[in-house]
Amino acid sequence: MTDPAASCPTDDRPTASAPRKRLYIQTWGCQMNVYDSGRMADVLAPLGFAPTTTPETADMVILNTCHIREKATEKLFSELGRLRETKAARRAAGEGMVLAVAGCVAQAEGAEITARAPWVDLVLGPQSYHRLPEMVARAARAAGAVIETEFPVEPKFDQLPAVAGPQAVTAFLTVQEGCDKFCSFCVVPYTRGAEYSRPAAAVLAEARLLVAGGAREITLLGQNVNAYHGEGPDGASWGLGRLLHALAEIPGLLRLRYTTSHPRDMADDLIAAHRDLPIVMPFLHLPVQSGSDRVLAAMNRGHTTADFLRLLERLRKARPDLALSSDFIVGHPGETAADHAASLALIREVGFAAAYSFKYSARPGTPAAGAPGQVAEAEKDRRLQELQALIREQQAGFNASRAGLTLPVLITGPGRHPGQIAGRSPWLQPVHLIGPLGLIGTEVPVTILTAHPNSLSGALATGEGQAHVQPRQEIAPA
Numbered sequence: 372m373t374d375p376a377a378s379c380p381t382d383d384r385p386t387a388s389a390p391r392k393r394l395y396i397q398t399w400g401c402q403m404n405v406y407d408s409g410r411m412a413d414v415l416a417p418l419g420f421a422p423t424t425t426p427e428t429a430d431m432v433i434l435n436t437c438h439i440r441e442k443a444t445e446k447l448f449s450e451l452g453r454l455r456e457t458k459a460a461r462r463a464a465g466e467g468m469v470l471a472v473a474g475c476v477a478q479a480e481g482a483e484i485t486a487r488a489p490w491v492d493l494v495l496g497p498q499s500y501h502r503l504p505e506m507v508a509r510a511a512r513a514a515g516a517v518i519e520t521e522f523p524v525e526p527k528f529d530q531l532p533a534v535a536g537p538q539a540v541t542a543f544l545t546v547q548e549g550c551d552k553f554c555s556f557c558v559v560p561y562t563r564g565a566e567y568s569r570p571a572a573a574v575l576a577e578a579r580l581l582v583a584g585g586a587r588e589i590t591l592l593g594q595n596v597n598a599y600h601g602e603g604p605d606g607a608s609w610g611l612g613r614l615l616h617a618l619a620e621i622p623g624l625l626r627l628r629y630t631t632s633h634p635r636d637m638a639d640d641l642i643a644a645h646r647d648l649p650i651v652m653p654f655l656h657l658p659v660q661s662g663s664d665r666v667l668a669a670m671n672r673g674h675t676t677a678d679f680l681r682l683l684e685r686l687r688k689a690r691p692d693l694a695l696s697s698d699f700i701v702g703h704p705g706e707t708a709a710d711h712a713a714s715l716a717l718i719r720e721v722g723f724a725a726a727y728s729f730k731y732s733a734r735p736g737t738p739a740a741g742a743p744g745q746v747a748e749a750e751k752d753r754r755l756q757e758l759q760a761l762i763r764e765q766q767a768g769f770n771a772s773r774a775g776l777t778l779p780v781l782i783t784g785p786g787r788h789p790g791q792i793a794g795r796s797p798w799l800q801p802v803h804l805i806g807p808l809g810l811i812g813t814e815v816p817v818t819i820l821t822a823h824p825n826s827l828s829g830a831l832a833t834g835e836g837q838a839h840v841q842p843r844q845e846i847a848p849a
């Protein structure tokens with residue numbers, strides 16, 4: 372049998388002559404790391420690398436790491452210990468393994484990685500992924516580890532290959548990377564570098580390819596996604612609102628989201644996009660971190676709780692069904708019991724549909740790490756539990772408020788049980804229901820029967836609603 376890919380001139384997959392090699396990527400951290408892992412696989416595909424599901428069978432292993440909290444970083448070193456054995460076992464069997472550490476720990480602690488784990492072959496920061504093929508070739512010749520943690524002058528996005536092949540129903544698309552805000556506690560400005568926005572034309576082209584591959588929902592990514600200011604095709608600087616308008620025109624695309632936003636960068640035209648574009652889902656992740664103005668100032672967030680509440684008022688006016696999620700840090704240096712109480716009060720006042728919360732973790736090199744007033748671990752634990760209990764209550768309440776409603780659900784894949792399919796509500800809640808696999812990739816009306824703490828279950832709406840089921844669209848590649 373011939374491989375149809377080998378005769379297709381536009382296909383990036385290895386030709387029949389390229390040796391097949393197996394690639395295992397483990398990803399920690401934020402959605403941008405998930406996106407980056409996909410792009411690293413795309414870059415390595417022309418070299419003959421195809422994904423595999425275990426490190427034991429892999430010719431190359433990439434650990435895509437996160438540096439945001441101490442725990443996230445420690446995961447890398449315990450995994451490297453395990454992989455040392457795997458690599459030795461493969462060598463004993465006459466097979467090689469290239470071991471690479473990528474992501475934000477690689478960027479921040481390249482030297483420490485090679486010192487603590489000299490069996491690592493490649494260390495590469497997030498701005499060097501386009502150099503992977505060349506690094507793999509250099510590693511084959513080098514005695515020690517090959518390290519790339521500079522911020523190269525050539526923009527990585529111009530060098531990466533176009534996304535190719537079939538896509539999941541929900542896809543990520545990085546439009547902005549890096550951060551200039553320097554919050555007191557955060558490593559991101561150091562690991563991802565200065566803010567950079569991709570040109571709008573490149574974003575639109577990638578979105579069209581994702582949709583051509585089967586994506587129906589795209590989440591635009593950036594560490595400060597709403598600070599997006601890419602060059603438009605008209606030469607003007609486009610904000611995120613303008614970009615959303617252009618993306619909304621892509622035939623076959625059903626839903627748009629964006630994350631993560633900063634309260635300071637919510638421009639008027641972005642708020643208006645929530646009012647004017649039904650394709651923009653009514654769910655916004657807007658980290659506030661604390662409900663105390665004293666702590667917000669110490670964090671260098673550049674906004675007060677009153678600013679945040681005013682912003683929510685405007686957003687809710689633009690899109691009355693908008694639900695919110697956020698991030699909170701408990702135990703930032705200097706946070707008192709009264710400051711913590713102010714965070715709980717803000718949460719009660721806003722009413723979140725979901726939220727992530729973390730104990731403050733001192734990160735080397737950040738201003739807060741050496742600040743006075745470090746909070747005791749036990750006290751951080753207590754505050755975190757209190758805050759999370761309140762969030763859980765609000766999330767359960769929000770989920771319960773959907774029971775009995777008929778919602779448009781984007782079907783994303785098979786469910787866990789036979790006959791079941793799974794999807795997402797407009798508010799990012801997982802929804803389970805009985806239905807045919809043929810509905811995957813379509814948005815269907817679902818009547819919510821039961822609300823669970825973290826998900827919903829329902830049934831395909833019958834009668835009237837069925838008329839609204841959209842047939843799966845076949846979209847020609849752009």
Ligand code: SAH
Nearest residue numbers: 556557594631658698699729730731732734
């Ligand atoms: N760019 C996003 C978030 C990046 S990190 C933003 O500006 O909001 C994701 C979340 O991790 C942050 O919102 C914050 O809540 C948390 N975080 C970051 N650094 C942390 C630290 N040192 N300790 C605990 N949580 C932290």
Ligand code: SF4
Nearest residue numbers: 550552553554557559
């Ligand atoms: Fe980190 Fe603050 Fe930048 Fe977000 S805005 S990435 S929390 S420095």
Ligand code: F3S
Nearest residue numbers: 400401437438439475
């Ligand atoms: Fe972690 Fe880097 Fe993302 S530190 S949260 S992987 S930007």
